[in-house]
Amino acid sequence: SVQMEDVEMGEAATQPADYVLSRVLIGHKGEVKSVASTSQGMILSGGRDETVRMWIGRRGEYSEHNSLPQQPKGAVVYSIAYYENDEAWRIFVGRKDGAISVYGSGSGNDPLITLKHHTSVVSCLHVDSVKGKLISGSWDNHIIIWPIEELTPGNEVIAALMCEGHTMSVWCVQSLNREDEFHFLSASADQSIRLWHNDQCIKEFKGHSDVVRSLVLLDSSHFVSASNDGCLALWNVENNSPLSVEKAPIDEFIYSMTLVGSDTLVTCGEGGHVIVWKVSEMRGKGAISHIQVMHTPVSSLWCVTALKNKDVVIAASDGRIFVLTRDESRMAPIDIRENLDAELSVRIAAQLQQQQEKESETVTIKVAIDDGNANMELKYVKGTGPSLAAEKFITDNNLPISYLNEITDYIKANIPEAINFAPKRRKVEHGGESGGKMHFSILVEDGRQLTCSFDQSDDPDQVAQEFVEKNGLQIKYLASTAQMVRKEQAKSNSVFYDPFTGGGRYVPEGNGGGMGMGGGDPLTGEGRYIPGASSGVGGGVAEGGDPLTSGGRYVPGASKDVLMPNASLPIDKKRPRGELCPLSKYFVFGAEQFSQKAYDRLVEDNEKSNEGVRLREDQLEMLKELAMKGPEGVRDEQMLVDTLNVGLEWGMEQLLPIVDLFRIALLNEDVNRYYSEGDRSSIIRERLFALLVSDSNDNLKAIVCRAICNLFHHEAGRKMISSEMKTFLPLLGIHLLSSKPILQLAAASALSNWALLLLQTSEKVCELGPREDGIREIVKTLESHLSFGGYREDALTRVLQAIATLMWGDVTVIKLAKSRKIVDIVNRIKDAVVDERSKSLCRDIVEMTFAV
Template sequence: MTYKLSATLEAHTSDVRAVASPTNEVVLSASRDSTAISWQRQTGSAAFQQDSVFRAGTRYVNAVAHLVGDAGSKGFVVTGGQEAIVNVFSLDVTKDEPDYSLVGHSENICALDTTPGGAIISGSWDNTAKVWKNWQLKYDLRGHERSVWAVLGVDEEKTLTGSADKTIKLWEQHKCIATFTGHTDAVRGLALVPDIGFASCSNDSEIRVWTLGGDLIYSLSGHTSFVYSLSVLPTGDIVSSGEDRSVRVWKDGECSQVITIPAISVWAVSSMPNGDIVAGSSDGVVRVFSASEERWAVQEELKAYEDLVASQALPKEQIGDLKTTDLAGPEALQKPGNKPGQVLMVKNGDRTEAHQWDAASSSWQKIGEVVDAVGQGRRQLYEGKEYDYVFDVDIQDGVPPLKLPYNVTENPYTAAQRFLHRNELPISYLDEVVRFIESNTAGVNLGGGEEFVDPFTGASRYRSTAPSGPSAQTSGYSDPFTGGSRYQPAAPVQQGGNDVYQDPFTGASRYSGGAPSYSAPAPSVPKILPATQLVSFKQANVSAMEGKLKQFDDILKNEITTSSLAIYPSEASAIGEIFLYLLSVTPTTTGPSILSTTHAEALISILNRWPPAYVFPVIDLARLFAGFCGDVLATSNELQSQFIAALEQACDLPGKKLQGSTAKVRETNILLALRALANLVGSVGGGTDDGPLFGGVAETLARGSPGTLGKQQKIALASVLFNLSCLPALNQEQREQIVILALPFLATQDNDGEAVYRALVALGNTLLGLKNNGAKSMNADAILGTISPLPQTLPEARIKNIVEEIKRL
C-alpha cells in the first residue's frame, strides 16, 4: 500500500498549523493567517474546493477540531489560537461572528479535541486544559507545570493531556488518575490506538505507544527532529508528521513509508475515514495523500510534485555534519536502500544532493540539495514555549547563566525589557542587552515569500544574508549555525584602589579586598545504603484491562481451533471477582484482601494455556493480583511456585516458544511479567521463610538475557533485583546469588540511568548485608571492574554516589 498525492488545497497565506478530516468529503484547516477554512470535496473528484472561511480575530489560529451537531446538521468547526478564546462556528450557515465563544484561558490555545458526546477539550500555554460541555466550562484540568500542547478525549469522562513538562496525564473528570513519564522533551501530539491505548509524540523525535494502564508497549524511531502530530488510520496504522519535512506511515511497529513534503515544518496530520492522509505545513498548503490509485492526482500533477520536492534546498544543520570530500558520487544510487526513508548524500559535480529510498518503487528519490545556512536546525524550548534563540547570559562567575529567549520577529527592546524585569536587573542596562541581542542575531533576513513563522510564537525560519557573529562591542561567542551564545561580563574595574568585581548589569560587587578567610566545606553526600523502600507497579486502568481480556476471550471462544482455551465458567466468576475487587482499591492500599486461593488458581490456569498473542491482559491482571493480594499468595509456598512458573510460561522468558507471536508481543509479555515479579517480591516477601519465593524468582531471572531487553524491561528487571535485596531474611547464599545476577546485568547497561541505578542499589544492599553478617567478601575485582566505568558512561550524580559507596564497602 503506497500513498501518493491526491489533492492540493491552496488558499492560506501562511503556515497551516492544524487540520481535521471528520468525513471523506470535508477537510478543516487552521492557519497563522488568522483564518480557518472548511474545504469540500468536489462531486465525483478527488479535488477539494474552498467552502467557508472563518475569522474570529486578527491573530494566529493554532488549533482546529470538528464538533458533531444535531441529526442532519454538518456540525461545528472549533478553533483556538493566540486570542486565548475557543470559538465555535456552525458549518450549516456561514457567519462573520462565531456562534459561541468560550472564554477562560489566559494564553495561547494550542490544542483542541472533541468527543462524540459533544464535549470540547482545549489545551493552552497557561499550563491548563479545559473541558467544555453545552458551551460552559465543565472541568478545569490543572497539574501540568508547562504548556499543554496536546489533548485527547478518551471518552466522555476521561481525558489525556500532553505537556511541555515532558509528561502525559490521564484525567477522570477533573482528577488526575495517572501520569505517564518517558519522553525526554515536550509532548506534542496524542492519538487513540484501538485495542491498545494511545500513542504520543514529542520533540525528542520519538513516538511511544502506551496502554491506558501506563505500560509502554513500544517506541517508534525514525523521525530526525521534532514530531508534531499523530493520527491513526482505519487499519490501526499510525501516521505522524514533524520538523524533518516528512509524513511517516508506521505499520506493525516499523516505518512503512516516508512522504516528503516540500516545506520546512509539517505541523499537522489527520486521517480520513477512507484511509487518506491530510497534512498541513509551513508553506501554507494542505495536501491530501491516498493509498487508493483511483484517488491519486493525474500523472502530470504527481510529476510536478516530485520535481518540487527534489528542488528543495536543505540546510546542512538539518542533515548533520557533512564532509563533502568523503561523499560518493551518483554511482552510489545503484545500490538499493536498507529501509523506507533512508537518506543518502551523494556528490554530483559541485552539488551535494540528498536522496531518499522509496521502498514502494524500489528507487532513490531526490529530496533536495544541501546548502550552507545560518540559523538553528531546531527551534529551542524555554519554559514550554518555542524561540529562535535561547541565549545563556553569564552575569557572574560561578553562578548559573540566565536564560534570554528571543524571536527574530520581536523588537529587541521588548525582549531586553522582559529579560531585565524577569531577573530583577536594573533597566539602566537595557541598551547593553539590546546590543548583545543585535550583535548575536546580525544579518537575519525576514523578507521573502519563502520565510515562514511559527504560529505559536512568531519564531521564523530564515536564511542569512551575512555571516552572524559577535560584534566588536560584545565579548561574546556566537555559533554561526545555532546563534547559541554565552555573554561574558566585563573585567574587574578599579575603584578606590581596590580590585572590585562589578556585575555589568547590576553594578553589584561580589567581593572586595583580599581572599576570603573562610571556605565553606563541600556539602556531604547523604548515604544511600541501606535502601529499604520497595518499588511496585500498581497503576492501571482496570476497566480497560477487563474489556481487553473479555475481547480476547471472545475471540478464542468463537474459533473452533482455540475454543478449548477460552475461560471456563468457574474461572469467569473468579476473574470477575478479581476485577471487582481491584476497582475498589488504590495504589496505596495495604492490608488483607477479600480474595482467596481459588482466585489465584483460576488466574494461574489461564496464564498456563492462553497463547502469547492474547495473554498480555492476563499477565497484567497477575501483576495487580501480586501487588494487591500478596496475602493470598503468601498462604502457600506451592501456590507461589505455581504463580511464578505460570508467569514464566506466559511470557516465554527463555524464548523457546515463539509460535503464534511476534517479537513485540513477547517484549510486552516479558515487561508485564517482570513487573508482576517485582510486585510479588514486594508484597509476599518479608516472612520468616522466603526461600521458595526467592529461589523461584531468582531462577526465572537467571533464565533471561538482560542484554536483549528494552529500556522499560530493564527497569522492571532491576526493580525485581532491588526488591529481592530488601528481603530481611536472606542468607549468604541468597545474597551471593543476587550479586551473580546483578553483575552481568550491569555489564550490559550503558544507556539507561534508571535501570543502572536500581541495580546498583540492589548490589549495594546485598554487599552491605554480607558485610554486616560477617560473610566472606566475594570477588572484589569483578565487582569493581563492572561498576567503576559506569559513572563515565552514565555521568549522573546519583550513579557516581552509589558507585563510590559500594567501593567503600
C-alpha cells in the first residue's frame, strides 16, 4: 500500500482511521494539474495532455466516462470548477492560454462559450453557488468575478468585475459563502492573502514567508492557508495576524489543500507527500496538528479535492490520479498496493542512505583531478569551512594552490553539510598608515587574517586585484576589497602640496588646491573634468562630462550608470554577471556562404516534386538571391512567402533545402510577422512540430531547430513561439542529446532563446511558472546522463547559459533547480568542457544554489 507513518497521533480511540490507497486512475498522458468533483461523486481531472476527463465510480471502481479535448493545441488545463442548480450544470476549465472554457447541459464535447479575458495561465477557479458567481485567478495577477447566469452562448456583454491589487500571480480564490454581501479571499505569490468585497480589497493578511498556494474555508469567519513555506496558518477574518501557525513535518512546498468533513484537512505538494491535519479547539483560538503522513512514488502532487463520501482525490505529476479512503471496504486490492510499494522502495532506500551519511561526523568522498581516476580521498568534518578541507586536501596531495576554489566548490556541491556551513563574519581592522603605506586587515571566512597595504595614489581596483590573486581568494572578495581601499584613501588628509607647483595644482576628485587655489588642471586649466563631480570647475565640462565620453561617463559607486562595468555592480550571487550570463541576445543562424552545390540540389529536388507544387524559374532565382544575400536581399516579401509556401508542401525527402531557406527568410521582419500571425502561425507551428517528431534525418531536424531560433529574432515571432514552450521543450531535450553535433548546437540554441524570452517577460515574477517548467524539462533531459564527454562543447555551453538564465534572480526557480540536483548535472558538464568561461559559468550556477 501507499506507505505511511503516523506523526504525533493522540489516543487511538479518539482518532479516525488512517487514509489508505483506494484506487489509481490511469488515463492522462501527462501530469495532472487539477481535480474537482461533482455532487454525484464524479471526478473531473485535467492536465498537460490538454484534456478534461470525467470519471464515474461504481461499487468502488472508477472508469473514464468522457473526455473533453481543449482547442487550440497547447491549451493545457490548469484549473477546474463545477457548478449545478436545479436547471443545469456547468464545468469551467481554466487553461494555459488565459481562456476559460465553459461546458454545460447539451454542449457535448464543445464548450458553450470560451471566456478570453485573462492574459496568462488561469491558475485557479472557484464557484460561489450561493451568489451564482465564478471567480478566476491568473498568473496575470488579476482576479475576475463572472456572473454564471450570463455565461451563455452568444452573449457578448457580460457584467464581469476585474479585481486588481496583487502584484504577483494569484494561486487560489475562495468565497466566504455569506448570504448577505459577496466576500471572497485570494492567495498570491506576493505572499499575501486579501479579503475582497465585490471588486474592492478591504483587508490584507500577512504571515507567510513564501508563495501562498491554497485556502480552505472552515466557516464564514475562519479559514486556513497553505504556503510554499511549508506551513499551515489558521485565521479569523477579523484579525490581521494568524491565530496559529503549524509547520509541516516534511520541509517541502505545499501546493493544495482540501477540507474533509468539518475538522480534517488534507494537503499535498512537492516530494509526493500527503499530510492529514486535525483542526481542533484550544483555549478558544483553535489549533492545527498533523496526524498522518503518507508517501507516494511521485515527485509532485499538484491538487487534492474531497469527494462526497469523504474519500480524497489527488492529482500526480506522473499522470496518475490517486484516490485515498478511510473506509476499509474501498481499500485497493493487494496487487495494486504491492505494485505501489515496489515503486516506493527506490525512493525510501535513497532516503535511508542520506540519513546514514548525516550520522557520520566525517564525510569521505573520492575525488578525481582533471582526467585521472577517482582514487584520492577527501575528508570533510561537519561544522568546518569547506575551504579548510580543500586546503588540507591540496597540502596532503601536493597539488597547486590554484585548485583551491574548484575543490571548495566540489565539496559544496557533493556534501550537503558543507552547503549549510555558516562562514565566519569577515572582520575588518583599519590600521591607518604604517611605514609610508596605508593598510587594513581582513579576517576571511577560512580563518586567515590578511593585511592589504597600498599608497594613497594607488588605483583601488588594481590593489584589490593584486590582493585577491596574491592570497588565493575567491573573486567575490574583489569588489568589497576595492571599496574598502577607496574608503581608507578618502580618510586621508585632503590637503595636497605638489613639490613642483605648490598648493594650487590639480587634485583628482578634489574641489580645489591645498592652498585655496582654484585647482586648475596644469594641462587644461580650471575647466577640467573631475570624476565624481556634477560639473566642471570654472565653467568647463558641464554635468561631469568625461573629456573622452562626454556626459555618460563611469562614476565609481553609481550603480545605475549605463556604462557601469560588471565588476562594480552590487554583488548578488543569485544574479551572476559575466560574459556568458545572463544571456543578453537571442541566438540566430544567418545566411551561410552560398553553395552552388546546394542550389543545384534545390533545382533537382524541384524537378522531382509533384507538378502542383513545382517552383517557377523566377521563384528559384528569388531563392538563390536569398541564399546569397541573406534577409537583406529580399525585394518582394509577398512573392517570397508565396514561393516558400509552395516549397514547404514538398515531400520529406526534398524538404531540407526549402526549410533552410525558410529559416533565413525568418530573419526578415516582414516575413517573420507573416508566419507568426493569423492562421498561418498555427500551420507553421504544426509543421515544425511534425518535422521534429518525424523520422526525418538529423540534418533536417537541425535546420528546423535553427528556424525556431530565428523566429525569436523579431517581436512577432517571439510572441507566437512563447505560447509553445511546453510543446517544443521536450523535443528539444531529446535532440539535445543527439549523436549529431549540428543538431546538438541547434537544439541548445533554441533552448537558450526560450530561457532569455522567459527572463525578459517574467523576471519579476517569483512563483512556479514558465521558468520552473523550463528547468524541469532540462533536468528531466540531463539527469540520467552520467557523462557529457562526447557532446559538442559550444552546445553544452549554451545549455549552461539556458540553465543560468532560467534561474537568474528567481529564488523559487533556484530552489526548485537545487532540489532537482542541478548542481550534480552542472558539475558533470563542467568536467566535459575545456573553455574556462564555461567552467566559470558552472561555478556561477553552483553559487546561485548556495545563495538560497
